Amino acid sequence: MNAGDDVLVRVENLVKYFPVRAGGLIRRTVGQVQAVDDVTLTIPRGKTLGLVGETGCGKSTLARCVAGLIPVTSGRVTFDGQDITNWPRRSMRPMRREIQMIFQDPYGSLNPRRRVGSIIGEPFAIHNIASGTERKRRVQELMERVGLNPEHYNRFPAEFSGGQRQRIGVARALALQPKLIICDEPVSALDVSIQAQVLNLLVDLQRDYGLTYLFIAHNLDVVRHVSDSVAVMYLGRICELGPKEPVYGAPRHPYTTALLSAAPAADPDAAASRQRIILVGDVPSPIDPPSGCRFHPRCPKAQPLCSETEPQLEVKAGDAATHVTACHFPVMAGENLAAAGRSELS
Amino acid sequence: MTLLEVTDLTVSFPTADGVVKAVRGASFSVDAGRTLGIVGESGSGKSVLTQTLLGLTPGADISGSAVFEGNDLLRLSENDMRNVRGARIAVIFQDPLTSLHPLYTVGWQVAEMIRAHDKSVSKKEASERAVDLLRRVGIPRPETRVNDYPHQFSGGMRQRVMIAMAVSLSPQMIIADEPTTALDATVQAQILDLLLRLQRESGTALIMITHDLGVVADIADDVMVMYAGRPAEKAAKRDVFYAPHHPYTMGLLESIPSSSAVGDRLRPIPGSPPSLINLPSGCKFHPRCGYVLDRCLLEEPPLRPLGPDAYHRSACWLPVKAVGLSEEAEELRAQMVHKGRGEAAAEVIEAETAGAFGIDGSVAG
Numbered sequence: 001m002n003a004g005d006d007v008l009v010r011v012e013n014l015v016k017y018f019p020v021r022a023g024g025l026i027r028r029t030v031g032q033v034q035a036v037d038d039v040t041l042t043i044p045r046g047k048t049l050g051l052v053g054e055t056g057c058g059k060s061t062l063a064r065c066v067a068g069l070i071p072v073t074s075g076r077v078t079f080d081g082q083d084i085t086n087w088p089r090r091s092m093r094p095m096r097r098e099i100q101m102i103f104q105d106p107y108g109s110l111n112p113r114r115r116v117g118s119i120i121g122e123p124f125a126i127h128n129i130a131s132g133t134e135r136k137r138r139v140q141e142l143m144e145r146v147g148l149n150p151e152h153y154n155r156f157p158a159e160f161s162g163g164q165r166q167r168i169g170v171a172r173a174l175a176l177q178p179k180l181i182i183c184d185e186p187v188s189a190l191d192v193s194i195q196a197q198v199l200n201l202l203v204d205l206q207r208d209y210g211l212t213y214l215f216i217a218h219n220l221d222v223v224r225h226v227s228d229s230v231a232v233m234y235l236g237r238i239c240e241l242g243p244k245e246p247v248y249g250a251p252r253h254p255y256t257t258a259l260l261s262a263a264p265a266a267d268p269d270a271a272a273s274r275q276r277i278i279l280v281g282d283v284p285s286p287i288d289p290p291s292g293c294r295f296h297p298r299c300p301k302a303q304p305l306c307s308e309t310e311p312q313l314e315v316k317a318g319d320a321a322t323h324v325t326a327c328h329f330p331v332m333a334g335e336n337l338a339a340a341g342r343s344e345l346s
Numbered sequence: 347m348t349l350l351e352v353t354d355l356t357v358s359f360p361t362a363d364g365v366v367k368a369v370r371g372a373s374f375s376v377d378a379g380r381t382l383g384i385v386g387e388s389g390s391g392k393s394v395l396t397q398t399l400l401g402l403t404p405g406a407d408i409s410g411s412a413v414f415e416g417n418d419l420l421r422l423s424e425n426d427m428r429n430v431r432g433a434r435i436a437v438i439f440q441d442p443l444t445s446l447h448p449l450y451t452v453g454w455q456v457a458e459m460i461r462a463h464d465k466s467v468s469k470k471e472a473s474e475r476a477v478d479l480l481r482r483v484g485i486p487r488p489e490t491r492v493n494d495y496p497h498q499f500s501g502g503m504r505q506r507v508m509i510a511m512a513v514s515l516s517p518q519m520i521i522a523d524e525p526t527t528a529l530d531a532t533v534q535a536q537i538l539d540l541l542l543r544l545q546r547e548s549g550t551a552l553i554m555i556t557h558d559l560g561v562v563a564d565i566a567d568d569v570m571v572m573y574a575g576r577p578a579e580k581a582a583k584r585d586v587f588y589a590p591h592h593p594y595t596m597g598l599l600e601s602i603p604s605s606s607a608v609g610d611r612l613r614p615i616p617g618s619p620p621s622l623i624n625l626p627s628g629c630k631f632h633p634r635c636g637y638v639l640d641r642c643l644l645e646e647p648p649l650r651p652l653g654p655d656a657y658h659r660s661a662c663w664l665p666v667k668a669v670g671l672s673e674e675a676e677e678l679r680a681q682m683v684h685k686g687r688g689e690a691a692a693e694v695i696e697a698e699t700a701g702a703f704g705i706d707g708s709v710a711g
Contacts, residue, residue: 054530055501161618162388191387191557196601196614203611218530225603225612262535264560266602268583271564278539279532281486282500 008180008212009043009066014075016061020287031287035061037236038075040313043180048206048213050227050244052220052259056283058236059216063182066214067099068092080179097127100173104185106165110157116143116168117153123175142171146201163194170201174209182214187222199225220263224248229322232256235294236286238313242323252316252323252330255295257337275338293328300337301329349518349551350376350399355410355420357391357398364623368394370575371410373649376519381545381552383566383583385559385598389619391575392555396521400435401427415518433463436512440524442504446496452507453492456480459511479510483540502533506540513544519551526561538565559602563587571595574620574630577649581658591652591660593635629663637664 017032036058043049051059064070066077068084076085084095103109110119121139124130130138140150146167148160157165166186173181183202187195203226205211217223223230224244231241232253240253251257258277265271279298284290290297296306305328313324331337357369369391376382386392397403399412399419412419415434422430431437439445447455456479457472467475473492480488483506496504505525512520522541526534542565545552556562562569562583569586571579571594579592590596597615617634620626626633632642641663649661 054532163618191619192559192598192601193387193615194618196603196612197616199603200612200614220531221603258532262531264531264534264538264558264564266559266563266587266599266604268563268587271560276535276539278536282502282533 006044007042008045008080009214010078011039011041011066012076012078014039014062014065014077015073016065016070017073034236034286034289036065039238041231041238041241043212043214045212046210047228048215048226050223050230051214051216051233052218052223052230053233054218054283056286057233058286059233060184062233063184063214063216067101067182068095097176098179100176100178100181102169102173102181102183102186104188106162106169106189109169110165112157115154115156116160119157119168120171120175123172127176129176142174145174146171162190163197166190166198167201170198170205174205177209178211180212180214184216185218188217188219195222202226220260232259235283235289237294237326239295239327240325241313243320246320246323250333252319252325253327254299254301254331254337257331261338275336277338293326303329347378348375349378350412350414352399352412353410355395355398355412356408357394357403358407359405360407366622367625368575368622369398372577374570374577374580376551376553378518378551379549380567381554381565383562383569384553384555384572385557385562385569386572387557387619389622390572392572393523396523396553396555400431400437400521429463432459433515434517435519435521436515436517438508438512438520438522438525440527442501442508443496445508446504448496451493451495452499453477456507456511456514459514463515475514479514480507483510501529502536505529505537509537509540509544513548516548517550519553521553521555523555524557527556527558541565559598571598574625575622576630576661578631578662579660580649585658591658591664592662593637593664594631639663
C-alpha cells in the first residue's frame with residue numbers, strides 16, 4: 001500500500017450521522033444516530049476488502065457513503081484519485097459506471113414486472129451505451145458469463161431460483177465494466193450449496209476483470225474466503241483492520257476475538273475444543289454510544305481507562321504495519337479471554 | 347429411551363399448480379434428553395415435518411405415524427393436541443417478533459402460557475413464575491422487564507422470552523425451528539449457550555432445525571440431513587461431519603467456506619434443488635450428484651443402515667466404501683460419468699469396494 005496510485009478507494013475520517021427527530025408539528029432534532037464515526041480505510045486496486053460486524057454497526061451505511069448513494073456528514077471519499085465526496089447528482093452520474101452494487105435480497109432488488117433482459121440491459125439504457133440488437137447481444141454475453149442461460153433473456157425474475165436471481169444482480173452490476181463492486185451481503189439469503197456457486201463466480205470475475213470488491217457480510221467464513229484484508233466494525237467505528245491472516249489468526253481487539261469465537265464452525269471437534277467468549281448484554285444504542293472505547297461495557301478486558309479515553313487505530317507491538325487495532329489493552333497471543341469473561345447470570 | 351418415533355411420515359399440499367410433496371416418507375426417532383439436528387436447505391421439508399407433528403399444517407394430506415409418549419400425534423383430536431402442544435412439546439420459532447403479540451406485555455404472555463394449560467394457577471402466581479422464568483433465561487431486571495412490550499426488547503432478548511415460554515411448562519421435548527438464524531453471531535452464541543444449559547438442567551429432548559451446519563456441529567448429538575422431503579442421511583454428529591456417506595451431505599460440507607480451506611476454490615453442488623411438484627425420477631438428488639449410477643435414475647434409495655450398528659443410515663445406492671474415493675479412482679470415475687454416466691462409473695466404484703484402491707470403510711467406529 002505504499003504506492004499511492006495502487007489505491008482505488010480511499011476513505012478518510014468519514015462520518016455519517018442521521019438526525020433523530022421528534023415533536024408534532026415542529027420537528028426538531030433531538031439526537032444523532034452515529035452510524036459511521038470517523039472511519040478511515042483504503043482499498044487497493046484489484047483487491048477485496050471484507051467488512052464485518054453485527055447488525056447496526058454501520059457497515060451498510062459506510063458502503064452507501066462510498067457508493068455516493070447518501071451524502072456524508074464529514075470526511076472524504078476518494079475514488080481513483082478523484083475526491084467524490086458529496087458530488088452533486090449530475091457530476092456523480094458518470095462515476096456511477098465505475099461503482100456498482102450487488103444487494104443482499106435477490107427478490108427485492110429485481111423489478112418483478114420486467115424481463116431479465118431488460119433488467120440487465122438497464123445500465124446500457126441509462127448511460128446510452130448500446131441499443132437494439134447490440135444491447136441484446138451484450139446482455140446475453142453477460143448472462144452467459146455469470147452462468148445463466150442466454151435463452152432465458154425474456155423470462156421474468158420470478159421464473160428463476162434465488163441463486164439465479166443473484167446471478168442476474170451480478171450481471172447487472174458487471175454491465176458497465178465497473179472498477180469497484182460493492183457487495184452488500186451478496187450471499188446471505190442463499191442456501192449453502194448455492195452460496196458457494198455465487199462466491200466462486202465472484203472470485204472468477206475478479207480474476208478475469210481485475211475488479212475491486214468492498215465485500216460486506218456478517219458471515220466470517222465467507223468474508224475470510226473472499227477477502228485480502230478485513231475491517232471489523234463495532235458501533236460505527238473500525239476496531240481492527242488488517243490483512244486477513246493476522247486478523248483471523250491472531251486478532252488483537254477483544255471484539256474481533258469474541259466475534260471469531262462466536263461464529264459456529266462446521267466441525268464438531270473444533271466446536272468442542274473452542275474457547276467461546278460469550279459477550280455480556282446487547283450492542284448499545286448508536287444514538288448515545290458509550291464513552292471512551294465503545295466496546296468497553298461488554299469487554300472482558302475493560303479497565304477504567306477504556307471508559308475515559310477513546311483508543312485510536314494504531315499498529316500494536318509485534319504486528320505488521322498494515323494491521324491496526326483500536327484498543328488500549330490488545331489481546332496477546334495465547335491469552336484466554338473466555339476465562340476473563342464475566343459469567344452471564346452473575 | 348425413545349421419546350418420539352416417526353414412521354413413514356408423508357405430507358403433501360394440494361395446490362392449483364399441482365401437489366407439493368413437502369415430506370415424502372420420513373422415519374426417525376428422538377431419544378429423551380438428546381438433541382437431534384435436522385439440516386437441510388430451503389424446501390427440504392424440515393419445517394413442514396415438525397409443524398405437522400404439532401398439527402400446524404392444516405389442509406395438508408398426511409400419512410404415517412408419529413408416536414410421542416404412547417400417542418400418535420397425527421391422530422390426536424384438536425383438543426388433545428392442544429394439551430400436548432406447548433405443555434409436552436414446546437416450539438421456538440425463528441422470528442420472535444412475529445411470534446410475540448405486540449400489544450401485550452412480555453410478562454402477561456409468559457403467564458398466559460402457564461395459565462392456558464393449568465387454570466389452577468392464580469394470575470398472581472403465574473406472573474411470579476414469569477419473573478422467575480425470565481431470570482432463568484438471563485434477562486436482566488426481570489421484575490421490571492415483565493411489564494415491557496416485545497418492541498422494547500432486542501432480538502436476542504425476545505428470543506430469550508420465547509425460550510422462557512417454551513420451558514415454562516417443563517416440556518419433554520422442544521422443537522427449535524431456526525431459533526438463531528435472525529440473530530448476530532455473538533447473540534447466537536448466547537442463545538445456543540442458554541438452550542444447552544437449560545437442556546442439561548432439565549433433560550429435555552431438543553429438535554434443532556437449521557440450515558447452518560455450524561450450529562449443528564455445536565449443539566447436536568445426532569444429525570439428520572434432509573433433501574427434497576426425505577432424510578438423506580442420519581447418524582451421530584461425528585459420523586455426519588467426518589465420515590459422510592451421502593453425496594449430498596458431502597456436497598454441503600464442501601460448500602462451506604471453512605477456515606481449513608482458505609484460498610481454495612469452493613466445491614459447490616451444481617444446479618439447484620428440485621421443484622417439489624415435479625420431482626425427478628429415482629433418487630431425487632441424481633441430477634446434481636457426481637456419483638450417479640444407472641440405478642439412481644430409476645429407483646429411489648431407502649434410508650438404509652451402513653454398518654452393523656444400524657445407527658449411521660444413508661439413502662444412497664453407492665456401496666458403503668465408495669464414497670471418499672482415492673484420487674486416482676475419483677478421476678477415473680469422473681471420466682466415466684462424463685462419458686455417459688453410469689455402468690463404467692459403477693465399475694470403478696465396484697473395484698473400490700473390492701478394495702482395489704485400498705479405501706477404508708466410511709463408517710467410523
